[in-house]
Amino acid sequence: MPETDQNSGAPPIAVAMSGGVDSSTVAALLVRHGKRVVGLTMQLWNQRRLPELAADGATGRCCSIDDVYDARRVAEQIGIPYYVVNFERQFEERVVKPFVAEYLAGRTPIPCTLCNNYIKFDRFLEMADAVGAWQVATGHYARVRFDEASGRYQLLRAVDAAKDQTYFLFGLTQAQLARTLFPLGEMAKPSVRELARGFDLAVAEKGDSQEICFVPNGDYAAFLSAYLKETGVEEPRTRGPIVTSDGRALGEHQGVHHFTVGQRRGLGIATGEPLYVIRTDAATQCVTVGGDEELRCGRLFARDVNWVSIAAPVGPVAAAVKIRNKHHAAPATLCPTGELERVEVVFDEPQRAVTPGQAAVFYDGDLVLGGGWIE
Amino acid sequence: METLIACLDQVYGNASSIHQFGQAAKRRLEAARRQVAALIHADAAEVVFTCGGTEADNLAVLGAVRAGRYPDPGLSKHVITSAIEHPAVLSACGQLEREGVAVTRLRVGSAGVVNPDDVRAALRPETVLISVMHANNELGTIQPIVEIGRIARQAVVPLHVDGVQALGKIPVDVTALGADLYSMSAHKLYAPKGVGALYVRKGTRLEPVMFGGHQERERRPGTENVPGAVAFGAAAEMVGRNLAADAERMGGLRDRFENAVLGRISGARINGARWGRLPNTSSLHIDGVDGEALVIALDLRGFAVSTGAACSSGAIAPSHVLTAIGLGADGARSSLRVSLGRANTAAGVDALAEALEASVAHLRRISVHA
Numbered sequence: 001m002p003e004t005d006q007n008s009g010a011p012p013i014a015v016a017m018s019g020g021v022d023s024s025t026v027a028a029l030l031v032r033h034g035k036r037v038v039g040l041t042m043q044l045w046n047q048r049r050l051p052e053l054a055a056d057g058a059t060g061r062c063c064s065i066d067d068v069y070d071a072r073r074v075a076e077q078i079g080i081p082y083y084v085v086n087f088e089r090q091f092e093e094r095v096v097k098p099f100v101a102e103y104l105a106g107r108t109p110i111p112c113t114l115c116n117n118y119i120k121f122d123r124f125l126e127m128a129d130a131v132g133a134w135q136v137a138t139g140h141y142a143r144v145r146f147d148e149a150s151g152r153y154q155l156l157r158a159v160d161a162a163k164d165q166t167y168f169l170f171g172l173t174q175a176q177l178a179r180t181l182f183p184l185g186e187m188a189k190p191s192v193r194e195l196a197r198g199f200d201l202a203v204a205e206k207g208d209s210q211e212i213c214f215v216p217n218g219d220y221a222a223f224l225s226a227y228l229k230e231t232g233v234e235e236p237r238t239r240g241p242i243v244t245s246d247g248r249a250l251g252e253h254q255g256v257h258h259f260t261v262g263q264r265r266g267l268g269i270a271t272g273e274p275l276y277v278i279r280t281d282a283a284t285q286c287v288t289v290g291g292d293e294e295l296r297c298g299r300l301f302a303r304d305v306n307w308v309s310i311a312a313p314v315g316p317v318a319a320a321v322k323i324r325n326k327h328h329a330a331p332a333t334l335c336p337t338g339e340l341e342r343v344e345v346v347f348d349e350p351q352r353a354v355t356p357g358q359a360a361v362f363y364d365g366d367l368v369l370g371g372g373w374i375e
Numbered sequence: 376m377e378t379l380i381a382c383l384d385q386v387y388g389n390a391s392s393i394h395q396f397g398q399a400a401k402r403r404l405e406a407a408r409r410q411v412a413a414l415i416h417a418d419a420a421e422v423v424f425t426c427g428g429t430e431a432d433n434l435a436v437l438g439a440v441r442a443g444r445y446p447d448p449g450l451s452k453h454v455i456t457s458a459i460e461h462p463a464v465l466s467a468c469g470q471l472e473r474e475g476v477a478v479t480r481l482r483v484g485s486a487g488v489v490n491p492d493d494v495r496a497a498l499r500p501e502t503v504l505i506s507v508m509h510a511n512n513e514l515g516t517i518q519p520i521v522e523i524g525r526i527a528r529q530a531v532v533p534l535h536v537d538g539v540q541a542l543g544k545i546p547v548d549v550t551a552l553g554a555d556l557y558s559m560s561a562h563k564l565y566a567p568k569g570v571g572a573l574y575v576r577k578g579t580r581l582e583p584v585m586f587g588g589h590q591e592r593e594r595r596p597g598t599e600n601v602p603g604a605v606a607f608g609a610a611a612e613m614v615g616r617n618l619a620a621d622a623e624r625m626g627g628l629r630d631r632f633e634n635a636v637l638g639r640i641s642g643a644r645i646n647g648a649r650w651g652r653l654p655n656t657s658s659l660h661i662d663g664v665d666g667e668a669l670v671i672a673l674d675l676r677g678f679a680v681s682t683g684a685a686c687s688s689g690a691i692a693p694s695h696v697l698t699a700i701g702l703g704a705d706g707a708r709s710s711l712r713v714s715l716g717r718a719n720t721a722a723g724v725d726a727l728a729e730a731l732e733a734s735v736a737h738l739r740r741i742s743v744h745a
Contacts, residue, residue, distance in 0.1 A: 038671075068689065072689070081674070083671050083674075085671070085690060085691075086667060086690035086691050086692060088690075089704075127667075127668055129741045130665065130669075130671070130672060130737070130738055130741060131671045132672060132737075
C-alpha cells in the first residue's frame with residue numbers, strides 16, 4: 001500500500017464498508033489512488049434479537065461481529081480512520097417494518113431497495129456529510145456519469161452484467177447520485193478479487209453476501225413470525241383456501257405470506273399439470289393457482305416512479321423493463337398515466353409472474369431510465 | 376510505566392512458588408497490595424487483586440449474594456441496586472435474576488443521584504446485598520454512599536460500592552463510607568489495563584466465583600499478575616499524593632470547558648446534577664444533534680470524546696444511564712461525554728469547545744437529527 005496522507009486537508013470520501021470483499025476493495029483502491037478515506041460500517045440489525053432464528057450454520061446474517069471485525073481489520077491495514085455507525089432504529093422503521101407489512105399485505109417486497117433509498121444513500125450520506133465527507137463510495141456494481149447535455153447524473157448498468165445491481169438502485173435521486181462513487185462499476189468480479197489479493201486483504205476470498213441480509217437462511221416466513229412475536233403483534237389469521245381462477249377449491253394453506261407469484265413448489269397439491277401461484281389476496285387470504293399460461297401478463301402499473309437518467313417523459317417511451325432481479329429486461333412501452341409518479345408498462349410480449357411489491361426498472365440499453373413499484 | 380517495565384524485566388518468579396524468585400515476586404505483590412490498600416484506607420489483607428473492575432464487580436455481587444444468609448430460606452434472596460450502575464453490576468444482577476434472585480433497581484431522578492430513602496424503603500428481610508456505585512461513570516454524579524452505608528449497617532446487609540470511576544478522582548475511605556466491598560480498576564489511575572482489585576472488609580461473607588488454586592486468600596484463584604499489581608500499586612501511591620491538587624486543576628478545566636459550551640452553544644445543557652460530581656467528567660446534552668455524528672466528527676479533528684454505550688460491534692446504543700435520568704432515547708442520542716485527564720490543558724479544552732461549537736453548527740446546518 002503506498003503512503004497516503006490521511007491527514008491532508010482534502011475532505012475525505014466516506015466508504016460504506018460491510019466487511020466483504022467488494023467494499024473492502026473500494027476502500028483500498030481509493031487509498032491507492034491517494035484519496036483521503038473514512039471507513040464507516042452501518043450497524044443495521046441486532047443479531048441478538050430473534051434468537052430463535054439463530055440456528056447453527058445460519059447464513060445471511062448481516063452486521064455480525066465477524067463482518068465488523070473484518071471491516072475494521074481492512075481499515076487498519078490500509079491505514080484509514082474507521083467507525084461503526086448505528087442505524088438500527090432507521091433500518092427497522094424504513095426497511096424491516098415495511099418488509100413485514102408488505103408480506104402481510106400479500107406482496108413480495110424488496111428490502112434491499114428500501115435500504116438503498118432510505119439508509120445507504122440517505123442516512124449514510126447525511127452521516128458522511130456530518131463527519132465532513134462530501135462524497136461516498138460503495139461496493140455496488142453500477143456506474144454513475146454526469147451527462148452534460150441533459151445536466152443529469154445518469155445511472156448505468158455495471159460492466160459485469162452478472163453482478164449488476166442497478167435493479168436495486170432505481171430509487172436514487174439526482175442529489176444522491178451527485179455525491180456517489182461506484183468504483184467497481186467498470187470491473188468484473190474476478191478482477192475485484194484479484195485486486196483484493198493484490199492489496200493482500202484478508203477478505204479477498206470471502207464469500208458473496210446473501211440476498212436478504214437480516215433474514216437467516218432466506219426463511220422470511222420464520223423471520224416474520226419471530227418478528228411479530230417479539231414486537232407483540234398478534235400474527236394475523238392467515239389460513240385460507242387455495243383456489244383456481246375459476247373458483248374450484250383445491251386445498252388450504254397457512255398464510256398468503258408463504259406464497260409469491262410464480263411459485264410452484266410448496267403448494268401441497270398433487271395435480272396432473274404443474275400449478276403456479278397466480279396471485280395472493282391478503283384481504284380474503286385467498287391463494288389463486290393456475291397453469292403456466294395464466295401466469296403471463298401483458299401490462300402492469302408501477303407506482304412511486306423515480307426517474308433517474310431522464311426527466312419524467314410527457315409521452316410514451318420505449319424501454320426494456322426488468323420486473324425482478326433475475327428477469328431478463330423485456331421490451332415494453334412506458335405510458336404516462338396522468339398521475340404523477342405512476343406509469344403503465346405495456347410489454348411487447350406478455351411476461352411471466354408479474355409480482356406486486358417487486359420493482360419494475362426501466363432501461364435503455366445500459367442506461368437506467370427509472371423505476372417504480374409494481375402495484 | 377517505568378515500574379511496569381522494570382517489573383516485567385526482573386520479576387519473573389511465580390508469587391506462589393517457594394523458591395527465591397517466587398519470594399521476590401511475592402514481596403513485590405504484597406508491597407503493591409499495601410499501596411492500593413493505603414489509597415482507600417484499608418488493611419492490605421482486605422485487598423483482593425482481580426483482572427479488572429468488571430471482575431471485581433462480578434466477584435462482589437455474585438460472591439456476596441451466593442454467600443448471603445437471611446432468616447427465611449423459603450424466600451428468594453433479594454438484591455438492591457440502582458438503574459445507573461455500570462453494566463458489570465447490572466449484568467451480574469441480571470444473571471442472579473435468572474438464577475432466581477429478586478433484584479430491585481432503584482430509579483433515580485434527573486439529577487442522577489440515588490435517594491437513600493429509596494434504599495431504606497426497598498429493604499426486605501431477605502435482602503442480602505446493596506450495590507450502589509460511588510460515582511456514576513457517565514454523569515460523574517457522586518452517590519450518597521455514607522447515608523446508604525448507615526442504612527445498610529442498621530439492616531445488617533453488606534454494601535458493595537463500585538468505585539471504579541471514583542478512585543483517584545476523589546478521596547476514598549472505605550470505613551468512613553461504610554462499604555463492605557469496594558471495586559477498583561487500575562487503568563483509571565493510568566496503570567495498565569487488565570488489573571483491578573476488590574476491597575473485602577474483614578468478616579464479609581464472600582464466595583469465590585472462579586475455582587482453582589489458593590491465591591488471594593482463596594478468593595481469586597489464578598497465578599497473580601505481579602507486574603500489573605505492582606504498576607497498580609505504584610499508580611495508587613502517585614495518585615494518592617496528588618489527589619487534591621489534581622482534582623482542583625481538573626475541576627477548573629472542566630468548568631472552563633462547560634462554561635464555554637453553555638455560553639456559546641444554544642440548546643446545550645449538563646446532564647445530571649452539576650454539583651457533587653467527579654471533577655473530570657462532563658455529560659452534555661445538545662438539542663437536536665446526533666451524538667454519534669458529533670463523536671466521529673470530533674475524533675477526525677483529533678478530539679477523543681464519547682457518547683452512549685459501545686455495542687459489541689463498536690456501534691453506539693443509547694445509554695441506559697441517560698435514559699434512566701429521563702432523557703428518553705432521543706435525548707440520550709443527543710448527548711456527549713467528555714472525560715478530562717492529567718494530560719489535558721486549558722488550551723486543549725478551549726480548542727475542544729471551539730471544535731464542538733463548529734461541529735454542532737455544521738450538523739445543525741445539514742440538519743442531521745438524532
